[in-house]
Amino acid sequence: MKTDLPASAIREQMELLRKSPAFAGSERLLELLSYVVEETLNGRAGDLKEAVIGNAVYQRDPPYDPRIDSTVRVEARRLRKKLEEHSRIYGQSDPVGIMIPTGTYVPAFVIKSGERDAVPLHQGSDRNIFRNGPGAVIAILPFRAVSGEAATQEFADVMTDELSFAFGSEPGISILSRATTFAYKERQPSIRDLAAELGFDAVIQGTVRQHEGIIRVTLEVSDTRGVVVTSDRFEGSVVQHADLAERIATTFVSRHRFDTSKLRARLVKPGPAAAQAHGQLYRARQLLDRQVPESLRESLSIFSKIAEDTVDYARGYSGISDCYCDMFRIGMVDAVTARSFARPAVEKALEIDPQSAEALTALGVVQAWLERDWAGAETSFNAAMNFGYHARTARVFGTYLAARGREDESERLFAEARRIEPFSQQQDIAETLSRFQSRNFARLSEMASAVTLRNAPMEALFYLALGAHFAGNSEFARHCLQPLGNMMMTHPLLVFASAELEAWLGSPDRAATLLKAGSAKASYFSHSTLACAIGDGEAALRYLHLALRKRELSTVWMRMDRRFDAIRDSDRFRALTGEAIISSVLSA
Secondary structure (H helix, E strand, O other): OOOOOOHHHHHHHHHHHHHOHHHOOOHHHHHHHHHHHHHHHOOOHHHOOHHHHHHHHHOOOOOOOOOOOOHHHHHHHHHHHHHHHHHHHHOOOOOEEEEOOOOOOOOEEEEOOOOHHHOOOOOOHHHOOEEEOOOEEEEEOOOEEOOOOHHHHHHHHHHHHHHHHHHHOOOOEEEOOHHHHHOOOOOOOOHHHHHHHHOOOEEEEEEEEEEOOEEEEEEEEEOOOOOEEEEEEEEEEOOOOOOHHHHHHHHHHHHOOOOOHHHHOOOEEEOOOHHHHHHHHHHHHHHHHHOOHHHHHHHHHHHHHHHHHOOOOOHHHHHHHHHHHHHHHOOOOOHHHHHHHHHHHHHHHHHHOOOOHHHHHHHHHHHHHHOOOHHHHHHHHHHHHOOOOOHHHHHHHHHHHHHOOOHHHHHHHHHHHHHHOOOOHHHHHHHHHHHHHOOOHHHHHHHHHHOOOOOOOHHHHHHHHHHHHHOOOHHHHHHHHHHHHHOOOOOOOOOOHHHHHHHHOOOOHHHHHHHHHOOOOOOHHHHHHHHHHOOOHHHHHHHHHHHHHOOOHHHHHOOOOHHHOOOOOOHHHHHHHHHHHHHHHHHO
16 A cells, blocks of 8 residues: 555545545535545644544534544544445546545555556456357246236236247347246246256246236346346236236346347357346346436446456446436536546447447437537437347437437437337436427326326426426326425435426425525526526526536526526527537537
8 A cells, every 4th residue: 555645646536536426415524534634644644533523624612522422433434435435436547545444534545546457357257258159048937926816827928928029039039939938837946957957048037916906027037046136027007008018028128138249149148147247237227217316326336346347248338338427417427527437438338349239329428418429429329229229229319309409300219219118217207308398298298197106207207297387287287296395306406396396386485495595416407497487587597507607418408498488588598598509519
């Protein structure tokens, strides 16, 4: 461990930590860290005792007494966890590491540059999860009905058939025949014995339960040892959706694509570690689908681990890029920070697999949202679509086209994305956001009539409610107030959601109070729309200006957003939209 670092390098690392998503909303922890770092750099490390820190950082009156006040100890434990989180997820390329060893408050400084390069990236076969071979072989065992009714067992058999058909249509995947797998319907040996007998790479099995008109399907994927690597659950009404089994199978297969060009071409097959890696990736994509800060951070952690542990699987790196782009989308990180992580990750993904549809899609998102390179983004999205049908490609391409004012093309891509992956919270969010911004309130009303309030993603519910209000359906908008108000909003675009909706519905008092106080957790764009909701055009323009300076992604919608109609004709708003156009051109 080296501690003879120049002070300038350590202070530069402190700036990186201040911008790190790991420390978002943790100003007091950063204050604690800054104090112990500066004291150490100034030769006063020996004075870093609990009482001294308590008085200097937490300014207790009467003076801090560690015998009765544990604040410093508790905060130091939290700080260690935040530093570890940053190092593990966000700081893999940092030149310097800062840590607070347990048992002391004196920070340690470590030179990190070169550590990761000490071992050649492609050395050793243990980090290659694919082997030479003719693709993947999957066994789909007959699904079991656990509620005992004949109709439920019939649905379970249909579910098995639909999964077999969907997986059998995937390039690079072979499935064991129905005659082979149904021979094990009544008797099922261990997965390990079955794998040795039938020679598959993974097995899928599941159960079906029916209760009060709702069918619930649980699916499990196990490796050849019989270890469950991932699971998922779907539910729906057969009365409302006669094609429920097909929709579940289509979604499940869409999420389980390997998206590896060599496997699609049947040049490789999964090795022993592939099922485990793929299961982790499936979990990460499930978390990414939720589009809230907590799930995005956890998703990023998993993608980073996959990228670190494998050298021939591009999806860990493309997942890292997707996480940072989505974190930027909802306002967790700024454009510069997001691009500094996303661009190298997607380039690494394409180095591993130039024909990865997922990586090409990630590149398109970086180009569109972080670099505002519209022509480059469209080229990447179209290239991605040449290498297979992927829901995320169609979804983000559709959102991009909506932001560019090409609504008809956008709707065609949304329909394609929904066909590929019928169950998707990201799809719900993309459709509601794009249709609200395109003022397609008729389609929003259709969606609102079918939505279940308790299961809808909060972001989608917010735009459905706004669309209903502006379409004259205040009754539905009011129904949305309770679920929006019950959520603890950490999403920077939704911190003011319920208050803003109340204001649009004629009750502006809470919105006015929140706007006056402001919130560091909310984006500037959401401050601006909150101001519009209470008719404060001056504040709306001021916050819009700040949102543009920060390059918040939501500003791509400002020329379309219905909420700005009251200030749209003002000279200042026109100047701001001109600024948005200019900044897009300059950054392209």
